[in-house]
Structures are given as C-alpha cells and as structure tokens.
Amino acid sequence: MHGLDASPWAQTKTNDAKKDHEDKWFSCGARKNGAYRRNTALAAYQRAKQEEAEQLDGFAALAANLPAGGVFTAAELDKMDLPPVQWAVPGLLPAGLSFLVAAPKMGKSWLALDLCLSVAAGGEWLGRKVNQGPTLYLDLEDSANRAQARMRTLLDGFTAAPETCTFRLLAPVLGAELFKILDEWAVANPGAKVVCVDTFQKIKPAAGKNETSYGADYRICSPLQSWAQQHNICVLLVHHNNKNKGSVDIFDGVNGSQGLTGTADAVLLLTKSEGRFAEDATLSITGRDVDTEQYLARFDKTTCHWELLGTVDEQTKQSFESSPAVLTIKELTAGGKWQGTVQELADEVLTRYPDAGLPMSPQGLGRYFNNLWPDLKYHGIKHGIVRGAKHRTHTLARK
Template identity: 40%
Template sequence: MNEMKEAVGNWREAKQFSPADENDFLRWLDKADTEEKLFSRLTFWFTFRGLPADQNQRYHLVQERARELRLWNGLELKLRRWQDRVADEYEQIGKEAFAARIGEDYADYINSLTDPEAAPQQAAPEPETAKPAGVQAWSARELSEMVLPPIRHVVEGLLPMGMGVLVAKPKLGKSWMVLDLCLAVAQGEPFLGFPTQQHGTLYLALEDGKSRMQTRLRRLLEGRPAPANMHVMFQAQRLGEGLLEMLGEYLDANPDIHLVCIDTLSKIKPKAKPFENAYDADYDYMGRLKAFADSRGICVLLVHHTRKSKNPEDSFDNINGSTGILGAADFTIVLDKQSRMDDEAGFLLTGRDIEQCERVIRFDKARCRWVMQGTAAQLAAQRRVAEYEAEPIVKTLRVLLQQGDGTWSGYSKNLMEMGQRYAHTELAPNLQMLSKRIQELQPMLWERDTIRYWYNSNGNAGRKHNFRQERADNNASVPVSAQLSLRHNYH
C-alpha cells in the first residue's frame, strides 16, 4: 500500500489512477463509509475530469451514498463548506501536494482490489438495505425516492446524451448535416431550430480530407471565425483495434467535448467473422459504443447508410444491417427522400428517452445546410393556403364582394366573364368544371374569407351561384332554401 501511495506523489501520476469511467467511480463510491471518504472521492473526481454539469451529476450520486450510510444529517452544509475550502487548500499547498493527498484514498481502493486484507472494514448494513456482494439492485421505494439528475441533451428535444444513429442514402447530405451540428453545438447556436447546450465537439470525418473539410467549414461559417472547441479527425482505428482507447485519451485531454460524430459507421465497425450471427455481431459492437458514451456522459452519433432495397411502409426497416443496430441505439434519425432530386426530405426521429417526431427539412443549396420546414401536416396546410391565395376564382370573388357590399349572385357564365375582367384569366376550362371547383373551394372560402356559398337551380337557366361574406355589419340570415343547399353541399 505504501508503494501505491508513493506512486501518486505528483499530479501526472495521480491522474492515471483516477476512475476509468462512470462505472469505476460508482464502484469506488460504494467503498466509502465515512464523511471524510465521501469528501475525498468528490475532490479527486472533480479535480481530474468533467465539466460542471458532470460534477453536479456525481454530487447527486454522493448524496445518495450518504443517505444509504445514514451520514446525511448536516452533510449537505458540510459539503458546501468543503467546496469553498478546496480552492483555498489547493492554492496553499500546491497542485502536486494536493493531488497526492486526494490520491491516497483512491490508492487504498486500488490496493483493496488486489489485497482483500488491506480493505477497510465497513459496518454491516442494516437488514432492510443489505444486498449480496457485487450486486447492484434497488427496491422500488429506493428508486422512487432517489434524487436523480434529469436526462441531459446536446440538442434539446432532439439529441440526448447516449448513442444514436443518423441514417440516409449515400450522397444525400448527411455529412453537411453532421458538420453543421458540430459547429452549432460548439458555438451554442440553434440546430434545425432546436436550442443546443454549448459543448466541445469531435467530428471523425473518415471519408473526407483536409481540403474538402476546409471548403465545407468556410461555406457553413459564412465568414465567421471557426470555433476552437470543434475538433476534426480524418483517421481512426476500428472497434477492437484501438478506437475506444484513442477516443478515451483524446476526451481526457479535452474534457469539454460532449458530442462525438463518427462518419461513417462502416469505417469503424469490426470486420465480419465467418459464420457470425449478424444480429449478435451488430448488437455487440453497438453495445460497446453505447457503454463508452454512457460511461463518459456524452453523445456519440454514428452516420450510417440505408439498404438498397427499400420498404415503403417503415423507413426504420431500411437501415443497412440487422435490427441489432436499431435495438442497441438510444435514438435513431432517418432522412428519407422520395426522390434524390428533391430538396425536401423527411426527418424521422425515434428513441428511448426522446419524443418520437416526424418533420420535413429542406436542403438550402445556397448555404449548404438543412433547414427545418415543420411537420408534414403544417406543410400541407401551408401549401393549401398558398394554392387558395393564388386561385383566380378567389381573387375574382373578393373584388365582386367588395363592390357588392359583401354579396354577389350570378350564373356560371357571368362569373367566367368577371374572371376575365378581374383575374385576367379563365377561371375554368368550362362551366361544369367551374361549378365543381367552387364546391372544392367552399370550405376554404369560409375558413379564410368567411364567405358563405349556396346555389339555386333555375331549370334551363342553369345554376345560380350565391356568395355572401359574413361581416359584423352584415347579420342577415341565409334564406331557408339556401340553408338547405348549404347542408347539402357540406355533405
């Protein structure tokens, strides 16, 4: 044990003995049985890893451990006083001495893993909280009473922390979207209209080079300075060949990075083995990526392709590979175009801790970025209004009703003549088509212009059309015959 304590005598050596990930921190925390040790664990972890948001999450974990040990009486106030003292102590004794002091407790923990006799004796837990050694389980009451941090997002309502997949056909604009995402998060600017939490970002552009990336960055930045907290890599090992180790080292050196985008998944997935079950293989390596994201408290977004054969009923069935990819991911985004030449695409999102949504996005070719258009229903309503506003029948009726104090009556032939005069175009190819089109416009006439419509059949004279615009100064009732026609028309 003394050798271990001496080994952490300076800051650089102490850092290498810090918990490897969140799970290691939890195991270490489970060894704490005194207030002093809880302070030590907090100090060590806060000093060597993470942003304030991560530190706050670990603070809640220490709170839960203190409650479990019945140590919480007054501990919150002590913790606040301790947090104030830490900075003063750090300044007084210096970085190396401070690191050595807090490293001693972790050295005890490391030593206990290999020397059980050296592990400090803990008081036996009360029967109601006793659990078998090595088992992490909680009662429903414990879970319901826990003070847990809320699910954090990189992009609010869109990208939660965890591991996700962005899927689309090749050459559909995925890389432009991911680059724009990394820039937006690094600068704390909205992405697709959704607010972001500002963090450092890392983009593994494994299918690009420096020249293309520079060109794309300049297009998206539009003359603004590039953020220093966005990082780009062009090469990476595969999973199982050093990828996670390399990423871990880079994130240790840049702890502000909370978004890692890997473009594409095929560049880092393990090579297939003979006779290997596709689902098991996909779920295994995706599970390793998810565990890495969870242990770091970051978001890992994988760019992937759809398969060649397409299922028109469910876009998520078009993901290339087995269903193990979708099953292991915390969230999945699919970009779906009806035609490659279309500027608009469907944006479909589903996930465990995110509200499922379907939007329409458009690629702005002038700015080389995707822009949110809204839901499919919203776009359909917008198009419907635009078509109505451009309709020559509507333009003609507005003039006639204005001239006629809110009312107008006449036959199809009369209305056709008025169209030529006021809309300068033919309202319909023939009289029958004109009547049919008026019927189709009837709901929108009322919705947009409060125009009521009814007709009278006058034998050989044909159908007489009647229009009245409801206004505050026009409260005359509709004739009974007209009311019958209105009910008939609405059905």
C-alpha cells in the same frame, strides 16, 4: 492457476519448488482452513474476467451510482435523485447513441459537420439552440483539403473556427484502440458534448462466424452506447440507408438489421421523395427520449446549411389553407351555399387565381378535387354530391 500466478504471490517465489507450492496453497499465514486461498483465487478470477471484458469491449465497466450493483426496489427507485436527460441539441439529439441516416451524396456530411461546429461554438443547429461543449468529428471519408473547404463554407468566411472542435481523419475499427482514443479525448475535453463518426461503416467491425446480422449489429453498437451514456456525450453515427421501399415503417430504411436501431437512443432519417437533386427533404426522428416527428427540411446550396421548415403536419396544413382552390371555396361559401360541377368550380378558381396550376383534363380535375373534399370538414365546410344523369352537382356549405 493463471489468475493466481498473475497475483502478487508470483513475485515471492523461491528456487524451492516444494516450498513455493506449500506457501501458495497450504501455508498462508496462520489461516490453514483454505478460506484465504479460495477468496484470493476468486478475486484473481474476477479481476482476470474484468480485464478480459475491458480488452474485448474497449472500455471500463460503468461505474453506476446505483445500490447493490444496479439492483433496487421500486421504492428505492422512486426516492433516487437522478439527473435529467442531457442534450447536445434539445429535443433532437440526447446524450447516448444516435444515427443520422441518408442516401449517399445527399448532404448528411454537411449536416454532421455543421452540428460539430455549432455545438463547439455555441450556436444553432437546424434552428435549435445547442448546448455548447467540445466536439470530435471523425471525418473518415474526406481529405484535409476537403474538410477545410467544407468548414470554411459553413463558417461563411466570417465566423472564426472553434478551437474546441477536433478533427480526426483516421480511426481504427471499433474496439479497444478506438475506445482508448475516445477516452483520452474525453479526459482532455471536459464537458464534451458530441462525437460524430462519418461514416459508421468505416469503423464497423466484421460479424463473427455463425453470428446473425442482428446479433452482430447489437454486439457492435452496445459498447458504444454504453460509452456515450457513461460520458454523457452524444455519439452520432452517420450511416447509409437501403432501398427497402415496401416496408410500412420508414425506419426500416436504415441499412442493416434492427440491432442498429435497437441500440440507438435516437434515429434521424433524411429522405427525399423527388430525387437527390431536390432541395427539400423529410427529416424523420424517433428515439427513447425524443418525440417521434417528421420535419420538412431544406438544403441551401449557397451556404450548405440545412434548415427545418416545420413539421410535415404544419406544412401540409399551411399548404392546404393557402391553396387557390381552398381560398376560392372559402370565398364562395362565405355568403351561403354554393352548387355546381367540378368544371364550374375550377373556372371560379382560375378566375381568381390564373396561375393556380389546376389539371387541364376532366379526369385530372376530378382526382384533384376528390383529394380536396375530405379535408374541407376540418375547416368547417361540408361537401355533398348529387349524381345526375349527365353530370354530378357538388354542394359546398359552411357548417
């Protein structure tokens, strides 16, 4: 009855209650078999449910260009001409919902603001060419003064501030009002590429009564992911990590339940193994359309820009090959087999590279070279050991 009263019928009422009742339920034109009122009631009910969903989720239902409301056969799917995955930063940030996670005061806001400025201007971010387009930066933890100072630092005082990067210092909790703001901005900025929320905790609503943390996180993030995919925009949520150091999966370090990472199309986790004051960090990336990879990243304290130094594997290999000990072993085995003790090998290294920084104690040298032996085989050098009564003799030879 609520749905029917909200229909156009409600505008045709008279003062005759009996007549209104007859018109509404039994005398709908010439069709008195009830089909008209049943179909109209169903349409009113569906409309009311749609309006309720829009009010709860804060965005209109997705208008997917798929047959039969998203139901299709494998053969139909194979014939579909689907657009390719859209990227804000190719290989790093696809359209959809992404998280940038790091410890407090570690430089993630510099990284997020640099993204918005770079995409708006059409430059590079982390050494990758971006796809240019309007950006929105919800800077919810800073004042206008601090936002201006950070922007001027990143722009170096020479680059003009892009007109297509919009700042917003206040935002409501994630819901209908926030989605209305995002919708209006997306309409006013066609071709928009990035919406960055710094930080997610500022817009995250509270969990419902008797709701699990996983269920709450999934419910909260799902509408935002749908909005991002609908508008083909990368929504990046800046978030904090936790102190979970016992997990095998590093992405368990995201603060919150797996409902957050479960809805995300990409997760970028920035960590430092040597404390927050270290310049180098590890950027771990995973996602649905993103290759899982780990990069070494460095923060330039002068320009406040982050840069990628390469993958962790590349840097480890490069560091191994350029170490004084490996260079010495390659020289010693170039003319044939070499034999000797760990101390004799250390003396050979220090003769060639006095600043090699090898451990001073025999125990330290033993641990250092024990970590070195296994990787020599990948460089064509075979390691052997003979245990004598007083010492161990190591043999190194080219394969």
